[in-house]
Amino acid sequence: MLRDMLFEAKQPVVEYHYKLNPKLWDGDRLKSKIISRLLFIADDYKTFLKIPNLEVEDIIVTGSNANFNWTENSDIDLHLVVDLSKLKDTIDSSMLEQYNKLAKTVYNDMHNIRIFGYKVELYLQDKLETTPKDQGTYSIMNKKWVAHPQSKHLNLNDTVIKKKIKDFTDRIKLLAKHGSVNSLPHIAKLKDELSKMRTHGLSRTGEFSVENIVFKALRNRGYLEKLSLLEKKLADKKLSLG
Numbered sequence: 001m002l003r004d005m006l007f008e009a010k011q012p013v014v015e016y017h018y019k020l021n022p023k024l025w026d027g028d029r030l031k032s033k034i035i036s037r038l039l040f041i042a043d044d045y046k047t048f049l050k051i052p053n054l055e056v057e058d059i060i061v062t063g064s065n066a067n068f069n070w071t072e073n074s075d076i077d078l079h080l081v082v083d084l085s086k087l088k089d090t091i092d093s094s095m096l097e098q099y100n101k102l103a104k105t106v107y108n109d110m111h112n113i114r115i116f117g118y119k120v121e122l123y124l125q126d127k128l129e130t131t132p133k134d135q136g137t138y139s140i141m142n143k144k145w146v147a148h149p150q151s152k153h154l155n156l157n158d159t160v161i162k163k164k165i166k167d168f169t170d171r172i173k174l175l176a177k178h179g180s181v182n183s184l185p186h187i188a189k190l191k192d193e194l195s196k197m198r199t200h201g202l203s204r205t206g207e208f209s210v211e212n213i214v215f216k217a218l219r220n221r222g223y224l225e226k227l228s229l230l231e232k233k234l235a236d237k238k239l240s241l242g
Helices: 002-006 032-049 092-108 159-178 183-205 210-220 223-239
Strands: 057-061 076-082 118-126 137-139 144-147
Touching: 032 057, 032 076, 032 092, 032 118, 076 159, 092 118, 159 183, 159 223, 183 210, 183 223, 210 223
Parallel strands: 076 118
Antiparallel strands: 057 076, 057 137, 137 144
16 A cells, blocks of 8 residues: 555656746735734744744745745745754753754644645744755745845756656665565665755755755655655554554
């Protein structure tokens, strides 16, 4: 069943447009009613975090829906920008990063918040965190661009892109077909490889790097979700008895 589910996804590899998503933007300005609702959502997330004296310096929209590579399945990435160094007296620094990731996961799992059909994903971002090159970032607090998205000419049929996508999909298919509890380290290693690949691409050449396009292709086609589902299923099996 899981293996069959893996290949049902028919989402586009990557889409590229020469204008921002018209459901969300009037030209290059985020629609005012969307800004109002996103501010309300951000305030709810801040309350959920229950971090004393949390000072939000900015609230931004980033990711595909603030760029030209949006699809009908793109999230709205809503980030609360804070100075994490000020929280070290509240949360132990060794736990801060993990708390941030866990809080994001729990909140996003608890809710299915959508703006005109697009899922809203919340995240607490350190103000020192660098933005990938060429990636659009829009401040909804200040109603202006922090970094304006840059239009690119993309060759999505590039041989290197196709080869990398095929290599990763073949590996995921193999795990889905023959995976067992002994495959868990291999799944963890593959997920780590994918994460590092994307990070490297973003830092090196930005949002439209080969590595990031490959990552988005795998995500849009459902492979990353199914890989995580397989990991969870096998981990549960390993921990279960009978």
